[in-house]
Amino acid sequence: MAQIRQLRQKIKSVKSTAKITRAQEMIATSRIVKAQQAVAASKPYADQITQALSALVSHHVGIDHPLLQEQPADNRSAVLIITSDRGFCGAYNANVIREAEALIARLREEGREPVPYVIGNKGITWYRFRGREVAETWHGFTDRPDFPSAERIGRRLTEDFLKTDADGGVGEIHVVYTQFVSMLTQEVQVRRLLPLEIGESASDRVPPAYEFEPSAAAALDLLLPNYVESRIFHMLLQSAASFHASVRRAMKSATDNANELVGVYTRQMNQVRQAAITQEISEIVGGADALAESGGE
Amino acid sequence: MANLKVGLVSPEREIWTGEARMVVAQTVEGSMGILPGHAPVLGILLDGSVVKIEPADGGEPISAMVGSGFFSVAADEVSVLAEQAELGDEVDVPEARQALENALAAEDEDATRERRARARLRAAGIEA
Numbered sequence A: 001m002a003q004i005r006q007l008r009q010k011i012k013s014v015k016s017t018a019k020i021t022r023a024q025e026m027i028a029t030s031r032i033v034k035a036q037q038a039v040a041a042s043k044p045y046a047d048q049i050t051q052a053l054s055a056l057v058s059h060h061v062g063i064d065h066p067l068l069q070e071q072p073a074d075n076r077s078a079v080l081i082i083t084s085d086r087g088f089c090g091a092y093n094a095n096v097i098r099e100a101e102a103l104i105a106r107l108r109e110e111g112r113e114p115v116p117y118v119i120g121n122k123g124i125t126w127y128r129f130r131g132r133e134v135a136e137t138w139h140g141f142t143d144r145p146d147f148p149s150a151e152r153i154g155r156r157l158t159e160d161f162l163k164t165d166a167d168g169g170v171g172e173i174h175v176v177y178t179q180f181v182s183m184l185t186q187e188v189q190v191r192r193l194l195p196l197e198i199g200e201s202a203s204d205r206v207p208p209a210y211e212f213e214p215s216a217a218a219a220l221d222l223l224l225p226n227y228v229e230s231r232i233f234h235m236l237l238q239s240a241a242s243f244h245a246s247v248r249r250a251m252k253s254a255t256d257n258a259n260e261l262v263g264v265y266t267r268q269m270n271q272v273r274q275a276a277i278t279q280e281i282s283e284i285v286g287g288a289d290a291l292a293e294s295g296g297e
Numbered sequence B: 001m002a003n004l005k006v007g008l009v010s011p012e013r014e015i016w017t018g019e020a021r022m023v024v025a026q027t028v029e030g031s032m033g034i035l036p037g038h039a040p041v042l043g044i045l046l047d048g049s050v051v052k053i054e055p056a057d058g059g060e061p062i063s064a065m066v067g068s069g070f071f072s073v074a075a076d077e078v079s080v081l082a083e084q085a086e087l088g089d090e091v092d093v094p095e096a097r098q099a100l101e102n103a104l105a106a107e108d109e110d111a112t113r114e115r116r117a118r119a120r121l122r123a124a125g126i127e128a
Helices: A002-059 A092-109 A121-129 A147-162 A216-296 B093-106 B112-123
Strands: A076-082 A113-119 A136-138 A172-180 A186-194 A211-213 B004-009 B014-027 B030-034 B041-044 B049-055 B062-066 B069-074 B077-082 B085-087
Touching: A002 A172, A002 A216, A002 B004, A002 B014, A002 B041, A002 B069, A002 B077, A076 A092, A076 A147, A076 A216, A092 A113, A092 A121, A092 A172, A092 A186, A092 A216, A113 A121, A113 A147, A136 A147, A147 A172, A147 A186, A147 A216, A172 A216, A186 A216, A211 A216, A216 B041, A216 B069, B004 B049, B014 B041, B014 B062, B014 B077, B014 B085, B030 B041, B049 B112, B062 B112, B085 B112, B093 B112
Parallel strands: A076 A113, A076 A172, A113 A136, A211 B041, B004 B077
Antiparallel strands: A172 A186, B004 B014, B014 B030, B014 B049, B041 B069, B049 B062, B062 B085, B069 B077
């Protein structure tokens, strides 16, 4: 009988786990929608700024701005790694970190010195636990990124980019983030953020001959950092959407597993209970037989 | 006469879009009014200024506070892009007043915060 009680307890606890994971799955589902809306809402700004920038660059082909130039003298490379603050998201962070480590190894092979910049508690703890040096960490906004955070990160990165190696600066900046492809697919992406590569606008439309107020150089000075910040914001939003999708998937499989486990335990419990009943009946029958035999004599 | 197609956007959302008769924006060098048929211009907004839009349907003029950003005019399309932007109707006036007081108390080297707080109040229709 003791075994039945144990099994019953197990079933109860697995069921309550399933309830929790199911709730988290539903929360994540609603957050994906919100995160996707945020991605959509940020699109007009990103499109406009890209358009303005490519117009600017195509009119002043010879324009040279520090943010557009390679810095062959600097040997350090920044790697911005976007992870999440919370766990319960399957392999989301592991994938990002694996890709980031591959990039770091590749940069080392090329004879460069990679410097990690980490966003999100999970990545921060990963690097801290291994005693690895990181240049800067940020956290606290990965679930719902806001623009001021992107601005902070962008400022710091462009600042470091403009410094030389000796002052702790970097010569290029790579970003590892997760692209939200669909509910089911999210892909880890590695992009080079700086120096910027701005192609001529992809469309055939010739950009209008802008006049600049006050000057083209001033416009570029303002636009480039804003563009970098808007790129980072975009990557943060994509990562957030991917994070929620990963949570949803992880919680869904947790719920499925829990339900399966309940089935297994229930079957075991029924078996034990049936065995006990059979045992009791055979004892009764055996007893009755013995009585009948002794009574018959 | 044709109308202007105006879009006022911040990185987080589209704040206002629609047709307008005139847009007035402040650049670092001064105020600039844009009417339909304007030559293509890319201008830098004064950080902490007010952009005024006169809707084509003759409704109430719209004021919005803008922070660091720029505007582009091309083929009767005006896009105003600002990292911080807020419609006058959406400004939380007591909060903006508080922000202005804080900015004045902080005595920053650059007066951006003060200008932004003032712009918010001005967009809300309050002289500060």
